[in-house]
Amino acid sequence: MNNTITQTNFNFPGQKSVYKGKVREVYNINDEQLVMIATDRLSAFDVVMPKGIPYKGQILNQIATKMMKATEDLVPNWLTATPDPNVAVGQLCQPFKVEMVIRGYLSGHAAREYKAGKRQICGVAMPEGMQENDKFPQPIITPATKAEMGDHDEDISREDILKRGIVSEEDYEVLEDYTKKLFQRGTEIAASRGLILVDTKYEFGKTKDGKIVLIDEIHTPDSSRYFYTEGYQERQDKGEAQKQLSKEFVRQWLISNGFQGLEGQVLPEMSDAYIKTVSERYIELYEHITGETFVKADVSNIQERIETHVLAYLKP
Missing domain, CATH: 3.30.470.20 (ATP-grasp fold, B domain)
Structure with missing residues (x-):
């Protein structure tokens, strides 16, 4: 379960600021474009779980980018490139x-x-x-x-x-x-x-x-x-x-373990075996919604892989 990315701390050329959301981390480059990194963090009831879900960031990023391409004739979107399986780059927006x-x-x-x-x-x-x-x-x-x-x-x-x-x-x-x-x-x-x-x-x-x-x-x-x-x-x-x-199956699992994000409730621990089943469910959804076989990216060093791809993309 170690081969996940749950936080980043990059320093890209022209970097102005970083916004860290529940799942994504967004780097502002020269107030012109955004580098959005989908981490493997899992949130439910607006609470971020302590352990990452293998391949979740890649799955989210790749489904989102495929769906943006499938709807761009209807609605304009921010996306300009996907230099890495976990990364989307697009226009700076308010x-x-x-x-x-x-x-x-x-x-x-x-x-x-x-x-x-x-x-x-x-x-x-x-x-x-x-x-x-x-x-x-x-x-x-x-x-x-x-x-x-x-x-x-x-x-x-x-x-x-x-x-x-x-x-x-x-x-x-x-x-x-x-x-x-x-x-x-x-x-x-x-x-x-x-x-x-x-x-x-x-x-x-x-x-x-x-x-x-x-x-x-x-x-x-x-x-x-x-x-x-x-x-x-x-x-x-x-x-x-x-x-x-x-993600409702995760919410239901949390509810059955006495957690709904309410004050005083204790977050139940997710075993490695349960985390593996969550990862498998995410892969299942990817394959159903895209109609394509999921190809696992190299996760031997996700941070290094992302940094290499983003730097190559940003190079003038």
């Missing part, structure tokens, strides 16, 4: 301080809210009489405010976003439009692979010339939930849990 969450099904956080008796989420009504994992009549957008590392993201309504001036109405309409288009394309891609895209989140930023672009990740197991199409309806009819490919 991120919007909201995550655009879109849900096609009553699952995860929405299902937990519904079970607690709530029939509204982020100001959006949810129909009566639904059971967990039922499909919504139409996908619903349930934004969240962006959190710094260690803080919980918060549900927020469209009305509050506009009232608090977090995003202008003009820009928010673009974010909503892009979110719907990306989810529709993601749904089609998933369906072609025998999967259902249940819910996902998108993040957007503005380039220096004021263009709104998709940033960060897209349609990865960290940002999305997938079900298998085969057997979905039978499982719903029988009231059984859905077979899914997402």
